[in-house]
Amino acid sequence: MLELGDIQHFLLTRTPALAARYEFLTFRQPSAGRQWLAGVIDKVGTGKSVGAASPDSRWVTVAFTWNGLEALGLEEASLATFPEEFRQGLAARAEIIGTTGANHPDHWVGELASPALHAIVILFTRDVAERERCKQEHGLYLSGIRGVDVISTLDLEAIPPFGCAHEHFGYRDRLSQFAIEGTDEQAQPGSGPPVKAGEFFLGYLDESGSQPPLPQPELLARNGSYLAYLRIEEHVGKFRDFLRQQSDTSEGQELIAAKLMGRWRSGAPLVLAPQRDDPALGADMQRTNDFNYRTIDPYGYSCPIGSHIRRMNPRDTAENIERRKMIRRGGTYGPPLPEDTAEDGVERGIAAFIGCASLVRQFEFAMNVWINDPTFKGLGNERDPFVGTQDGTFDMTIPKRPIRRKIVGLPAFTTIRGGAYFFLPGIRALRFLAGSR
Amino acid sequence: MTKDDWGRPQAMAIPKEGYFTLEKGRYGPTYPRTPACHGFTLIAKIKPGTEEEIRNYGKRLEKALEGSPDVLAPLQLHYLRWVLFDIGSDKYFMYQGIFDTDFDKYTEDAVALFAQMGINTIFEKLEGFPDDWKTNAPAFIKFVREHQCPSFLEYGEYPYVTAVEIKKALRLKKAFSDMLDQMQ
Numbered sequence: 074m075l076e077l078g079d080i081q082h083f084l085l086t087r088t089p090a091l092a093a094r095y096e097f098l099t100f101r102q103p104s105a106g107r108q109w110l111a112g113v114i115d116k117v118g119t120g121k122s123v124g125a126a127s128p129d130s131r132w133v134t135v136a137f138t139w140n141g142l143e144a145l146g147l148e149e150a151s152l153a154t155f156p157e158e159f160r161q162g163l164a165a166r167a168e169i170i171g172t173t174g175a176n177h178p179d180h181w182v183g184e185l186a187s188p189a190l191h192a193i194v195i196l197f198t199r200d201v202a203e204r205e206r207c208k209q210e211h212g213l214y215l216s217g218i219r220g221v222d223v224i225s226t227l228d229l230e231a232i233p234p235f236g237c238a239h240e241h242f243g244y245r246d247r248l249s250q251f252a253i254e255g256t257d258e259q260a261q262p263g264s265g266p267p268v269k270a271g272e273f274f275l276g277y278l279d280e281s282g283s284q285p286p287l288p289q290p291e292l293l294a295r296n297g298s299y300l301a302y303l304r305i306e307e308h309v310g311k312f313r314d315f316l317r318q319q320s321d322t323s324e325g326q327e328l329i330a331a332k333l334m335g336r337w338r339s340g341a342p343l344v345l346a347p348q349r350d351d352p353a354l355g356a357d358m359q360r361t362n363d364f365n366y367r368t369i370d371p372y373g374y375s376c377p378i379g380s381h382i383r384r385m386n387p388r389d390t391a392e393n394i395e396r397r398k399m400i401r402r403g404g405t406y407g408p409p410l411p412e413d414t415a416e417d418g419v420e421r422g423i424a425a426f427i428g429c430a431s432l433v434r435q436f437e438f439a440m441n442v443w444i445n446d447p448t449f450k451g452l453g454n455e456r457d458p459f460v461g462t463q464d465g466t467f468d469m470t471i472p473k474r475p476i477r478r479k480i481v482g483l484p485a486f487t488t489i490r491g492g493a494y495f496f497l498p499g500i501r502a503l504r505f506l507a508g509s510r
Numbered sequence: 511m512t513k514d515d516w517g518r519p520q521a522m523a524i525p526k527e528g529y530f531t532l533e534k535g536r537y538g539p540t541y542p543r544t545p546a547c548h549g550f551t552l553i554a555k556i557k558p559g560t561e562e563e564i565r566n567y568g569k570r571l572e573k574a575l576e577g578s579p580d581v582l583a584p585l586q587l588h589y590l591r592w593v594l595f596d597i598g599s600d601k602y603f604m605y606q607g608i609f610d611t612d613f614d615k616y617t618e619d620a621v622a623l624f625a626q627m628g629i630n631t632i633f634e635k636l637e638g639f640p641d642d643w644k645t646n647a648p649a650f651i652k653f654v655r656e657h658q659c660p661s662f663l664e665y666g667e668y669p670y671v672t673a674v675e676i677k678k679a680l681r682l683k684k685a686f687s688d689m690l691d692q693m694q
Contacts (some may be wrong), residue, residue, distance in 0.1 A: 154646075158536075166536045281622075283645040390582040393619045434618055434647065437536050442615045451674055 075255035077120035079296045079499040083134040083427040084400045085120040090197035092204040093229040093404050098192040103146030105114040105220025111507040126168035130203045134195040141191030154288040158433045164494040165404045171445030176462050176489035183225030185491035227405040241307045241421050245340035249362050263363030268398050280395045296499030301427040301436040304491040310416025312486045333458040335382030347375035365389040379455040384443045399435050400428040520545040520669040528660025535614030537651045544547035545666030549608040554657045556601050567632050586610040588673050610672040621647050
């Protein structure tokens, strides 16, 4: 049984939020950090208190870096039991996950690569007004505690149309949702059987049929998860210019956009709608995810092997896929770029969290292999067209009869502007961390 | 000379560390692709009295592959060579694999497959192999890395060619032969 009353709601429920704010904190004294934490625990929603029909207007999540656990005064013997990749932190693992070149931590913003980054408070709200109210309230609370500083913040807002989630390039988002065993969530057709809770929450059986060793003490680890945070800037003007260079017609441009993603911007998957867009299919959660590759499209004539969705979830063309599932949360930041406007230099993008039980096996595998391995599935010289580290030296092959189309020197449509690893503790663990030692 | 030049045999002398420049993988340094592809040579002492069991496992694997020939496909292998040999009065096991993937990248998939195939029954006979390997993939991977002996020379008569490419070429050759037969 999942202890829903102890697990933070963040990875269990998608809240109906249209705005958000991330605050990155540093603790100058352990006691100050614990004092701050003790005062916010009651505001943190759990898997039990936050359901799909949550009447709340704001949802709070709290997570810590390894440096943050140390800064709270957690003892050495406990700190040493956390996995190596978490202890090192995302910035130190940049080469491994492929955030090199323009994506390297040297260029990051918001002090995210700094060892002074100790904690994040994630606030999701129903609207911007509620976010502003909570922002003020938290500011007031912090001003009463000496020794906890905000080192950077990021405000997020959904972009119109608000009927369904989009990112700045115009693709419909949040289309794929598998179910976790032990929750009420229903899996969509095509998302596979429910995944064992231990793939996401510590202290439960995972897909290997066993329970991996936990960081100590168990009270701290149990019901916790790891989060990988990435702030990904999207160069919308550059992306649109690229599409215009590739084709003179809007139909041709939409097809290229679909080939890069593996879905039309409506969300309709190329495997099921190879010739033209089918917005009704894209919007139908019973159908839009219900496909595979091995028999329907083995060579990628519909959905290129190197397209974003085929890399990020190779479905029945990857081994051990049940051990690579991750939960994605987050949203868009920055103003949308109007359709007929040139690149305005304003930063906009996605600031996302990837939740899992093993950063090295799940998140780092996806970054290292699926996203940034140029030889993925025998491709040779390609990386993920959207989140791979691109510098104009990689290609994109679009299989087509009789002769494939090869885009040589794909530009970088995104830049990673920051990232970090966090531990997302359960509620009892938060109380343990806030307690005096 | 490029990597695409499969017609020109090549050799590569490799530094003691097993790599030229340190490129970090998830579990440690990554090893370069050589004219003889990726691979590893794992050498470990076996526990006394387990030789017979290890040899018998060879038979079991042979049978298993007869039944489902694609079972090792995820490892993208060219060849496997398993050898038992003596050093003094001790018996050692050598696992040499030549394959087309970077071991660091697909290492958990290999561990999962080893478990599924029962290859662990051999590893469990090796001294120092972690008892909790099933729940502790990092410990399994650490063992493999600690017992990996990098080559100091690798040679390819047809360098850098993958097993997939070889099979494609042979299929194409067969298709041409069939076509020519049909033209008679």
